[in-house]
Amino acid sequence: MPRDEVPDRFAPWPPGIEPEVPVPGYPNTWTHTPSQPLHRRPAGRTEATGPLALHRKLPCGDANLAQLAPGRIAIGQLMHLSGRILDEDGRPVRGAVVELWQANAAGRYFHPIDQRDAPLDPDFIGNGRVLTDEEGRYAFFTIKPGAYPVPVKETWWRPPHLHFSVIGPSSLSRLVTQMYFAGDPLNAYDRILNAVPDAAARDRLIARHLPPEEVGDRWLGFTHDIVLRGRHATPATP
């Protein structure tokens, strides 16, 4: 990866984009979120650099969550999701590691910590890891997850969502985020989605539905771009 392909400028988060913490009604955030002001430091080499060629450490290529093995199709609405990983200049982030995990159609995770009384699907594990291509593109074949309740005193239901973890070329471009679906009535009540103050920033967490004319009628189609922090000091000449 040549020098002019990796961002070297890292401005602070623009206002309204970072979730406001701690989150009212979400008790864990009141015991985990640091209480002291964060120390501001200049972005030096250690922040601008990050792991490259991580695919050797983290095997990638696991893009089909909907089919565990031939003939073993997960229960739920099949969906295809694709998108691009970009930096703040809109340039594709090549070779980024994209990890996705989600609940099954009944809203239960294949995870020992999730002991909720909802069915597990023997044909759905619900996670995958891929590497972005030359255009920064990723794609997964999966099912639309179900909603699930958060086990706190003032409970709320988490709307259907996918979890993303993206490892880009800088330690400051590391991102963990979540993706939502347009029109779900639970979106309005989700404490996690609504912790993001800026309405436009919340909108950017919602996937765009692709009509059947574009993706066919065998599965739902969605597209979702993710923007990592970082810009380039030297503009690229087109």
Add this chain to the structure above:
Amino acid sequence: MRPNEPLPPTSQATIGPFFPRTFFRTGDNDLTRVSAEAQPTARGETILLRGRVVREGGVSCLNMILEAWQADADGHFNHPLDPDRHLADPDFLGWGRAWTDAEGCYEFRTILPGGFADATGPRAPHINLTVMGAGLMRRVLTTVFFPDFAPANHADPVLALVPEAQRPRLLACPDGEADGIRVFRFDILLRGGPEEETPFFEE
């Protein structure tokens, strides 16, 4: 694609309690190997970095995800933004991922990093740690320094931004040896009073 069209970054959110166990493989927390099958680097002193992640009241945090990033034994990064990248150790990854057990404990196997100088000044040997987990809507960032390098620590421009009384909390504590390898301990208190909370940095 229109290069240099400014785009706002995507909001971060909690990694939650369900980051898949199936993502973890033996050796993910070993920074000394570029892959699970690769030989560990031959350069530098291998060390273990161990600690416990606790929240308010000293309660253990189970299932927190920690990621480490650091320079190699000579202070180089295998990355295009390091002007001396050609000198970087090709057998050292510098990145690892660990997770905490029921007691909140994590462990990384790595090498003692080297220092370097960049635009911010002379950087003392350090390991960057990020912690993600349920209850953390934003990941937290901290940096581990080592007592072996007192003069370099004194001159470090980032450590200097932390009030003097808090600086010892960013120093790993020597904690004996395991199989002939030096062990350093670095505990992380996510939330406490000003007298005890781990210093964290803005992203």
